[in-house]
Amino acid sequence: MDSLLARQLRKHLPSADPASPQWQGFLRAIENAYIELRQDRDFIEHTLETTSKELTEANEKLRSEAESKIASLSRYYQQTLELQQGMIQCVRLTPRGFEHTLCRGQLLQRLGLTADQVEGRRIEELAPPAHAARINSAYARAWAGEEFSTTYASTNGLELFVLLRPRRENGEVCEIIVSSVEITALKEAERSLIAAKEHAEAADRAKSEFLAVMSHEIRTPLNAVLGFSDLLLTTTSLNAQQITWLSSICTSSEALLALINDILDFSKIEAGRFDLHPEPVHLLPLLNEVTDMFAPKAAEKHLTFTLETTPDLPDTIVIDRLRLRQVLVNLIGNAVKFTTQGSVMVKVTLAPGIPASPTSGALAIAISDTGIGITESQRDRLFKPFSQVDSSTTRNYGGTGLGLAISDRIVRMLGGQINLESIPEKGSTFSFTVNGEFICAQPAPVRTLAADNAPVEPPVITPQTLRILIAEDHPINREFISLILESRGYQPDLAENGRLALEAALRQPYDLVLMDLQMPVMDGFQATREILSQQSGTRPPAIYALTANVYPEDRQRATEAGMLGFLAKPVNTQELFTVIDKITKLKQTG
Numbered sequence: 001m002d003s004l005l006a007r008q009l010r011k012h013l014p015s016a017d018p019a020s021p022q023w024q025g026f027l028r029a030i031e032n033a034y035i036e037l038r039q040d041r042d043f044i045e046h047t048l049e050t051t052s053k054e055l056t057e058a059n060e061k062l063r064s065e066a067e068s069k070i071a072s073l074s075r076y077y078q079q080t081l082e083l084q085q086g087m088i089q090c091v092r093l094t095p096r097g098f099e100h101t102l103c104r105g106q107l108l109q110r111l112g113l114t115a116d117q118v119e120g121r122r123i124e125e126l127a128p129p130a131h132a133a134r135i136n137s138a139y140a141r142a143w144a145g146e147e148f149s150t151t152y153a154s155t156n157g158l159e160l161f162v163l164l165r166p167r168r169e170n171g172e173v174c175e176i177i178v179s180s181v182e183i184t185a186l187k188e189a190e191r192s193l194i195a196a197k198e199h200a201e202a203a204d205r206a207k208s209e210f211l212a213v214m215s216h217e218i219r220t221p222l223n224a225v226l227g228f229s230d231l232l233l234t235t236t237s238l239n240a241q242q243i244t245w246l247s248s249i250c251t252s253s254e255a256l257l258a259l260i261n262d263i264l265d266f267s268k269i270e271a272g273r274f275d276l277h278p279e280p281v282h283l284l285p286l287l288n289e290v291t292d293m294f295a296p297k298a299a300e301k302h303l304t305f306t307l308e309t310t311p312d313l314p315d316t317i318v319i320d321r322l323r324l325r326q327v328l329v330n331l332i333g334n335a336v337k338f339t340t341q342g343s344v345m346v347k348v349t350l351a352p353g354i355p356a357s358p359t360s361g362a363l364a365i366a367i368s369d370t371g372i373g374i375t376e377s378q379r380d381r382l383f384k385p386f387s388q389v390d391s392s393t394t395r396n397y398g399g400t401g402l403g404l405a406i407s408d409r410i411v412r413m414l415g416g417q418i419n420l421e422s423i424p425e426k427g428s429t430f431s432f433t434v435n436g437e438f439i440c441a442q443p444a445p446v447r448t449l450a451a452d453n454a455p456v457e458p459p460v461i462t463p464q465t466l467r468i469l470i471a472e473d474h475p476i477n478r479e480f481i482s483l484i485l486e487s488r489g490y491q492p493d494l495a496e497n498g499r500l501a502l503e504a505a506l507r508q509p510y511d512l513v514l515m516d517l518q519m520p521v522m523d524g525f526q527a528t529r530e531i532l533s534q535q536s537g538t539r540p541p542a543i544y545a546l547t548a549n550v551y552p553e554d555r556q557r558a559t560e561a562g563m564l565g566f567l568a569k570p571v572n573t574q575e576l577f578t579v580i581d582k583i584t585k586l587k588q589t590g
């Protein structure tokens, strides 16, 4: 080092004397500096080496820590995925088709598969063709961006609920996440519930059938009781005592019939077998008919009884006449029943707030009375079946407590709702709306004249020329109906069963056949079909069903068999003669 320094000094300072003390001092200083520099370098090198070693170690530690963290996280996720009850699958679209990139979950095992069997495989390699096609089309739907759920029944009998969700990267679907859970037990429970419901419905149907049969059985003797009492009252001379007793028989029978009808209606509503039969109904005549029914009772109680209508009401509304009438009868009947003094008012207007067009709208009907009223606490029970607001009501006023429950349900079916405003001791207002098609008055039809313009003289139809056949197996009913007809001069023929009715109808043409539905040997449906099909050439008779079975299915079957109408038993004399008048008019017009 000394010689190197000396050589360098001599080269750059050729005039300087290397032996001079200055030179020597200078050399020493440089040498010292050099030694210091070397020491520094050694120190730095050492420090660098140590730091680098430490850094490498720290790095290594960090890496291994990170790796172990990643491994534990991955284990955690794997376990979580594997331990989950259901199954999670990731699916990607590859040139080979939809491929499962991941598949985990307990459900795999229950499906008889392992992750290895599914991952990297297409569904075609795992499931039978029909299943694979269905699953692939679901994958295609999700790949198109749709998130949806579906159910799937596996080949080994498991039922799954499957949710498919597309996962996007940069806005593009890159994967489908399919989550499945097993719902075999739920489905089983659902099936048992449905079975239980069907069972209950069947029981309900059986109950309704039973009620129909019972009502048939009860109505038939009642028919006789009512009819013969009526005949006795109107056709024989009785003393005052007998008239009172007979009137009492009539009133009790009518009350019994009303009760049977209520129970039958309610059980039909409950069984969901209460159908509406809309028909054009002349509004004012119906309102008058119902109010006329209660006018005598109201007069007897010295009540002011009024019907108020507005001029904008339609002439005709298409609605179930019978059911609207039933609600009116119940509400007006209650108003008269529970009012001892003051008034009962029936008000019918167009429903406010519901736009009425010439073809449709809603009627608002309110029945107000100044009767006993109903307290706030009694209201809750009001529309519940068999509930009268207090037990003394039955003692004082009678009734079944079914009327309002039935009316409420009918009004709901007619598209409205019953509201009640009432002040105890002051009176009540029951109001409701019903929807319907409106029909305005039509001009009277133009009478058609014969070709030569000469008016056709209608044939004169007398009771003797109207041929009527009664097909009824029950001797009392047969006798009763024939007595009613005979009281007006008709001479009906009688048949005990469908076969005899058919034979009679083939022997001679009838204008009207009153056909019982349930008869031995041949029932009314069969007899009707045969009469109509075998009686070619002559004008077929008008056949009307005559039965105590008033179910819609019976109506349907009767219509399908070719019957023109339906007369419910016990026979209502007025209804029977309305039918006869219709047939008479038809015969008159040819």
Ligand code: ADP
Pocket: 330, 334, 335, 338, 369, 371, 372, 373, 374, 382, 387, 388, 389, 390, 393, 398, 399, 400, 401, 402, 403, 404, 405, 428
């Ligand atoms: P019911 O056949 O017993 O009259 P409803 O269902 O028609 O059966 O009526 C149930 C009860 O509601 C009645 O028993 C009576 O207590 C009460 N109610 C009904 N209408 C009125 C009314 N206009 N005024 C006072 N109470 C009434």
